[in-house]
Amino acid sequence: MLDKKFESAEFEELRKKPVSAVSGVSESDAVLLKKTFGIDTIQELAENKYVMTAQFVTALASLTKLLGVSL
Numbered sequence: 001m002l003d004k005k006f007e008s009a010e011f012e013e014l015r016k017k018p019v020s021a022v023s024g025v026s027e028s029d030a031v032l033l034k035k036t037f038g039i040d041t042i043q044e045l046a047e048n049k050y051v052m053t054a055q056f057v058t059a060l061a062s063l064t065k066l067l068g069v070s071l
Contacts, residue, residue: 015043 006014006021014021019042020030033039037048045051064071 015041015046017042019045 001023002009002014003021003023006017009017018030019025019033019039020027021042022045025033030040033045037050039045039048060071
């Protein structure tokens with residue numbers, strides 16, 4: 001989930017690391033995230049309103065499917 005050099009970092013330290021510390025997020029991806037959404041760190045990515053909305057919608061879809069209801 002993380003690039004090798006960040007695997008031993010403490011969680012408190014990790015949240016302040018650049019998004020490029022996440023495995024699969026390149027430096028050029030990080031530049032685009034900064035330019036488009038103002039995201040520099042892992043914490044900013046996690047707290048981004050668009051990311052949170054996507055997680056919320058996905059969780060609600062899973063829950064409604066599990067319960068057999070629609071909202």
